[in-house]
Amino acid sequence: MxxxxxxxxxxxxxxxxxxxxxxxxxxxxxxxxxxxxxxxxxxxxxxxxxxxxxAFQDFNIIKGIFGSDFFGLGNFKFLFADGTRETVLRVVGNTLWLNFLFIVFSTIFSVALAIMFNEVRNKHAKRITQTLSILPYFVSWAVIALLLEAFLKADGGLLSTTLANMGINISFYSDPSPWQLILVIMKVWQGAGYGAIVYIATVTGIDPGIYEAAEIDGASRWQKIIHITIPILRPTIVLMTLFSVGRIFYGDFGMIYGLVQDNSLLFSAADVIDTYVYRMLRQLHNYGMSTAVGLIQSVCGFVFVYAANKLARKYEPDSAIF
Amino acid sequence: MTTIKQHKAKIKVPAGDKALTIFCYSFVIIFAILCLVPFILGLSASFTAEVALAKNGYQFWPSEFSTAAYELLFKTSQIFDSYKVSIFVTVVGTALSLLATTLLAYPLSTGKLKYAGKLNFFIYFTMLFTGGLVPTYMLVSRYLGMKDSIWVLIIPILINPWNMFLLRNFFSSIPGSLAESARIDGANDITIMFRIILPVSTPALATIGLFYALAYWNNWFQALMYIDKSELKPLQAIIIEMLRNADFMKQMAGQMGVQSTQIPSITSKMATAMVTIGPIVLVYPFVQKYFTSGIMVGSVKG
Structure with a gap:
């Protein structure tokens, strides 16, 4: 070197x-x-x-970027105006909160899956289960949304009819209350198997001698997981979490819009910055304001991504891609 | 070998181990089944008669077998148009992306460019800060006039900086002696790239190519933003239309002169989903190893 x-x-x-x-x-x-x-x-x-x-223009689609008049911070005023302030706070809150939930649960499930895949010693069982658990990652959120309808639709959906038979009536596509849970489940379902690959790579790289030594000392498998595997995985966990935290201001547009589309009944639970900006642009044609929200997102996003990369490099110098 | 076996036999298996093993097997198997279940439910629904589906709900085995959904689907020209668009975008897009990415990654990997540091940062910065949705939309639709052009599904997302850095790092890991010996024989940079570096990089190129191919095949965002003409909509965009507009299938079939009372509108949605994921599910077991090796290169080694 x-x-x-x-x-x-x-x-x-x-x-x-x-x-x-x-x-x-x-x-x-x-x-x-x-x-x-x-x-x-x-x-x-x-x-x-x-x-x-x-973001600082009174943007006019006919006049374009070069012809539109500037009007200072006018586009940012609406962020604090009554009525819109609540919406903006809601989408920012949802973005951060949903991403937080995604990071926590995806990490837990990915790490747990990696450790458990490692405990599965039967080669065929290991290969088949691993292959299947990665499959959802290869499918678009649009297709996943269609498949989800088969479970949640009010008429005939597998889950909603099962629940109805048990006396629980939830109208999934008009009731926002279960949606944050649904989104977390979908995120874990779609990405945990794929996310586990990184950890599996680390686990399989562990020197078997360490485990053998622990075995001779009479350690149980559980003790080996707690005292060997997890500490060795910790740097990878910290690193992957850091990268996800860096992107906490960016909502997963593909996922949220794919699953929820323009269903305004679910916005209180699922609307994020990215879907909000999209709607302002495509439905309200409010170019200046939607850019203003986008600019704030880009700046906050930049601070977080930059800090995360800095921290990652400090923590694990080899990890930086650039 | 025998000594190890004897040695192992002497160690007492702790009581909890068996329970832990059983738990791990069950958890992993249940997770794998849950990953498969929605696809089976969708497949079954697509082969169920519409009336039976309405009466019995979604089931894992068609309560009344029917291919009406697929028949309707293939009667409309939309699905063929969309298939053509999806295949064109995936094949041409992947080829162009791979080419542009390689042409950027190789020079940056050689370590002999004076301005490599500045150019690296030029690309890296786009991962840190973005202009966001609205300015991009204005640029592509108004100033570049790419609305309703098939190229809008490829060009604005041509290079993924992350993939570029992955490939650059892979090229850098190739021993320099390989290129050096060719240089002594009089080969120039371009010859070295095509004759020496790329042939030994096929696994990495396959991985990056598959990343691109999957991204193109599954992309609907570009079409959502920029495509209004139905004959230019890829398969994924058709599915988004179906999700947004419950009567989409009826309207589509109506244009083909099919009576709206006979339209299996729910099952044909599922049939479209099956047709869309078909190629992925068929190819996926064979290419899976490239994806797994790719993500490992990306996150462990960097």
Whole structure:
């Protein structure tokens, strides 16, 4: 590693010596093939960042971004106005609370599944159960929403009829109260098996000698899980949680819109920032205000993602992707 | 071998171990079954006669077997149009994404570019901060005029920065001596990339390609935002339409001249879902290992 570092440093020193033209002359081809990719990020990531000025404009679709008038913080006023303030607080609250629930339950189930998969010694059973548990991750939320209807629909849905037979009548598509629970269950159902893969990789990498030593000391399987497996998994758990916390301001649009769509009866439980901005844009055509909410989300999101990456790098220097 | 066996036999199995094993097996098996159950319920519903479904509700075995839902589905031109769109977007999109990602990842992995650090940050920053939905929508629909074009389903989501960094890290892990020996033989950077680096990277390219393919196949967001023409809607977007509009199937069949009283509108929704996940379920057992290796590269090694 250190020799590699040394050669890299040497290379860096050599590179410092020559200027822009020499660099292009030398590595022109390599820069040239990057052009399409760099243009992609310039157009589809950086130009929209510039488009955030719409948040400060009295945006008019005919006049466009360059023709619309600026009117300062006018678009942010509605955040504090009566009537909308409650809605904004609700969608921000739902976003943070639902993401918090998703992080907690997904992590618990992914780690538990990984540990339990490891306890399953029968090869066929292990392979089949693992394959099946990852399957939902490969299906879109749109399809999952259709499959969910088969359980929750008032007429004939498997779960709602079963509950009705037991005397419990819930009209799932008009009653928001069970929806946060439903969303958590769906999140775990869809992602826990896939999320477990990371932990399985760590568990299978554990030196079997450690377990054997514990066995000789008379440790039970449970003790081995508590005192060996979980402590070894802890850095991975912390890291994965950190990355999820970094994205806590971003609602899972694909999931929430896929499952709830425009069903306003369920908004109190399931409406998140992303679905709210989408509705303001597509239904109310309120460009300035929806950009204002989007801007606040981007800024808060940036602070969290940046902090999470910083912490992750401090905690586990190898983990940083960049 | 025998000594180990004897040794193991001497160790007393703690009493709780058996219970724990049973618990783990049951938990894992129940979870796996729960993962499968909704698909079976959907499959069964799609083969049930509409009247029987209305009377008996959703069941795991069709109470009255019928293929009417599929017959209706294949009578409409919509499902064929959508299939074509989905396949085109998945195949062409994956190829273009893989190409653009590789052309970005390889130069950044070589370690000989003076501006690599700045370019890395240029890409990394897009993962930290976004312009968000509204400016992107304005750009794509108003200024680029991509509304109702099939390319809007590919171009605005062409490169995933995360995939780019995964691939770059993989390329960097290839021993430099491989490229160096080719360079001595007079090969230039492009030849080295195509002749030396890419052939030894097929597992990584397969993984990234599958990530892209799955994302394209399952994407409905782009269509929701930018596609109004029904013949340009991919399968997933049709499903979203069905979810949003309970009468969508009736309207679709009405256009084909089918009488609305005979339309199996609930079961044909399930049939559409089955047709949509069909290719994934068929391919998935064979490609699963690439996905698992991909996520491990991504999160453990980085």
């Amino acid at each position: 250190s020799t590699k570092q040394a050669t890299l440093n040497q290379r860096a020193i050599q590179q410092k010596k020559h200027g822009f033209l020499t660099e292009i002359n030398k590595n022109g081809m390599l820069y040239l093939i990057m052009v399409p990719g760099l243009l992609f990020f310039l157009i589809f990531s950086y130009i929209p960042m510039g488009g955030l000025v719409m």
